[in-house]
Amino acid sequence: MNEWLYMAAVLIVAIGGFFVRSLSLSGAAATVLVGMAVAVSFSWQGLCLLGVFFVTSSFWSHFRHQQKQKLAEKVEKGAQRDYVQVLANGSIPAGISLISLAFPSPLWHVLFVVSLAAANADTWASEIGSVSRETPRLITTWKKVDPGTSGAVTMAGTLASYFGALLIAVVGFLLWHDVPIVTVSLFGLFGSLIDTYFGAVWQAAYRCTVCGMETEKRKHCGRQTVRIKGRDWFNNDVVNWLAIFCSIIVYFLVTKLQ
Numbered sequence: 001m002n003e004w005l006y007m008a009a010v011l012i013v014a015i016g017g018f019f020v021r022s023l024s025l026s027g028a029a030a031t032v033l034v035g036m037a038v039a040v041s042f043s044w045q046g047l048c049l050l051g052v053f054f055v056t057s058s059f060w061s062h063f064r065h066q067q068k069q070k071l072a073e074k075v076e077k078g079a080q081r082d083y084v085q086v087l088a089n090g091s092i093p094a095g096i097s098l099i100s101l102a103f104p105s106p107l108w109h110v111l112f113v114v115s116l117a118a119a120n121a122d123t124w125a126s127e128i129g130s131v132s133r134e135t136p137r138l139i140t141t142w143k144k145v146d147p148g149t150s151g152a153v154t155m156a157g158t159l160a161s162y163f164g165a166l167l168i169a170v171v172g173f174l175l176w177h178d179v180p181i182v183t184v185s186l187f188g189l190f191g192s193l194i195d196t197y198f199g200a201v202w203q204a205a206y207r208c209t210v211c212g213m214e215t216e217k218r219k220h221c222g223r224q225t226v227r228i229k230g231r232d233w234f235n236n237d238v239v240n241w242l243a244i245f246c247s248i249i250v251y252f253l254v255t256k257l258q
Contacts, residue, residue, distance in 0.1 A: 010047070026082050030082075031090070037095075041100045049171055056120065061127055088237040088238070092115045107255065111248045117247075118195075119240070123164065129161075132157060138200055150239075161188075162189045194246050195239055209221075210223055
């Protein structure tokens with residue numbers, strides 16, 4: 001009976017996300033897969049935490065939407081998430097859920113919370129920091145750059161990152177009671193900072209041959225752009241996935257060394 005309730009809840013969220021344009025059709029399908037994988041192991045607690053991530057990240061994605069339209073030429077994708085974006089953020093939490101079935105341990109649900117804290121921290125940082133009045137600075141050189149530039153930070157975005165991770169940590173604690181709030185929130189922030197560093201150093205960036213804009217797009221002003229940094233395959237989705245992976249691996253190693 002519970003399985004049908006979980007399926008219904010996941011379908012409602014996925015369909016709702018599609019109709020409010022937070023998810024594309026492929027993104028909605030991927031959301032169902034991630035949601036059911038989480039439900040199999042972490043039942044309603046896992047779905048609740050996943051829902052907090054989805055709802056808050058969708059809200060901030062649409063925050064000051066008109067202002068973000070000005071940044072659309074710099075970023076590869078918009079606020080409507082496709083299956084690649086969903087899996088970039090959700091495949092690791094889903095994988096942790098499935099692994100915990102084969103190798104039961106209290107550690108898995110903490111790693112699950114850490115992975116969502118890192119995903120939420122990065123989303124809040126990107127969505128809130130991109131509309132900050134403060135001029136962004138590249139995390140590697142502290143040079144001022146245009147809003148929307150990969151690898152750039154603002155004070156507002158960094159604070160948003162921490163509070164995004166803190167929210168997930170607090171909800172995780174309320175659901176499982178053994179989740180260390182401060183530690184999880186700090187590792188969520190760590191994941192977001194790793195994401196920013198990878199974005200600055202390794203993520204692919206291109207320059208338009210017509211207007212000269214630096215962008216994540218491979219085509220701009222009707223022409224192919226020229227790659228000036230990174231590898232073509234190393235896009236924002238890969239950066240997101242690797243940052244979440246690094247956050248749980250470092251948390252695991254630190255926990256085991258204590």
